[in-house]
Amino acid sequence: MKLLGVVMEKVHFTEEKATMLATLYGRALDSREADPVLGDHAADEAVRQIDxxxxxLGMTRDAAVSVVLRAKPIDAWAAAYLAAHPDAIVLHLGCGMDTRFQRLAPPPTAHWYDVDYPEVVALREKLYAAAPNHTNIGTSVVxxxxxxxxxxxxxxxxxAEGLTMYLTAGQGTELVRRLVAKFPSGELICDLFSRLGIKAQKLNPPVRKSGATLIWGVDDPRELERYGLTCVSSLDAGHWATPEVMARVRPVTRLQLRMLKYFPPLARMAHIVRYRF
Ligand SMILES: C[S@@+](CC[C@H](N)C(=O)[O-])C[C@H]1O[C@@H](n2cnc3c(N)ncnc32)[C@H](O)[C@@H]1O
Structure with missing residues (x-):
């Protein structure tokens, strides 16, 4: 799947739909670094085509670090699953403008579904070329x-990256229940905010500036095991303070990242989780 190279596309998104412009921009900013974490150049191309x-949106060079450090392990886990299951169905929920399909280049035997609200999918269809093993679905996931x-x-x-926190607990758990019931087996890779993370949402500039509201907080990833999932790996924000990132960010951000290591409840405000079912 390639970018179509259209002329500038004007957009107007609000609330949770606008947050996907912030994360896209975060990946674009990282790709402009001499030593990028993710190196998502397609994201930068897309940003340059959106008017x-x-x-x-408050997405700065430093804030971009949290976006790409979330995306990178998710990409690695997803690539491992695709390598082991080349015939997989991939559901990329709340995909926004993410170019994960381009980054992972799934085999032609896998089929990839990008799912987000109809307005978001309409923009994807204007900017990103179609591929035989790819389908967009414009709908609320719930x-x-x-x-x-x-x-x-x-x-x-x-x-589901950057999605669960926009759902209510009832919507999120019902979604999990239906997904687990539908397929013979699989993995769910998602991120979760803790209840403290939900309380502190106004400290998150892209959330505040987009006018989005975060709702569903999960303190311990194992809380979702009662819906038929088994948690096989999880990372909290303590893993963000990598040497490459510490070298890049401003001193104030470096201090904040260090604090994550010494105050576990802060690190546990965000988890990236790999579940099996
Ligand atoms: C923070 S953005 C993340 C986008 C993308 N996953 C990324 O990492 O760049 C949140 C995305 O979830 C989508 N979203 C939120 N609630 C949704 C729902 N009920 N159904 C479908 N998409 C939803 C928004 O439209 C937006 O694209």
């Missing part, structure tokens, strides 16, 4: 009828 003042469009007889890789 929007990306600077107004209008569950969309699941009928997806075959149920293959292993499933489900990725």
């Amino acid at each position: 929007y003042d990306f600077t107004k 209008d569950f009828g969309w699941l009928d469009q997806v075959p149920a007889d293959r292993p499933a890789l489900i990725v």
Whole structure:
């Protein structure tokens, strides 16, 4: 899947739909670094084709670090699943403008579904070229009828990055229940905010500036095991203070990253989790 190279596309998104412009911009900023963490150059190409003042979302060079440090392990876990299950169905939920399909280049035997609200999918279709093993679905993930469009007889890789916190607990757990019931086996890779992370949401500039509201907090990833999942790996924000990142960020951000190591409840405000079912 390539970018279509369209002329500048003007956009207007609000609330949770606007947050995907912040994360796209975060990946673009990282790709402009001499030593990028993720190196998502397609994200930068997309940003250059969208007529929007990306600077107004509070996504700075330092804040971009948290975006790419979340994406990188998710990419690695997803790539491992695809290597082991080349016939997988991939559901990329709350995909926003993420170019994960380009980054991972799934084999032609896998089929990838990018799922987000219709307005977001409409922008994807303007900017990103179609591919035979790729389908966009424009819907709320909790209008569950969309699941009928997806075959149920293959292993499933489900990725939901930056999505769960926008759902209510009831919507999120019902989504998990339906996904686990639908497929013979699979993995769910997602991130979770703790209840403290939800309380502290106004300290998160892209959330505050987009006017989005974060709702669902999960303190311990194992809380979701009661819905048929087994937690196989989880990372909290303590892993963010890598040497490459510490060298890049401003002293104040460096201090904040160090604090994550010494105050575990702060580090546990965000988890990236790999579940099996
Ligand atoms: C923080 S952005 C993350 C986007 C993308 N995963 C990324 O990492 O760049 C949140 C995304 O979730 C989408 N979203 C939130 N609630 C949703 C829902 N109920 N159904 C579908 N998409 C939803 C938003 O439209 C937005 O694209």
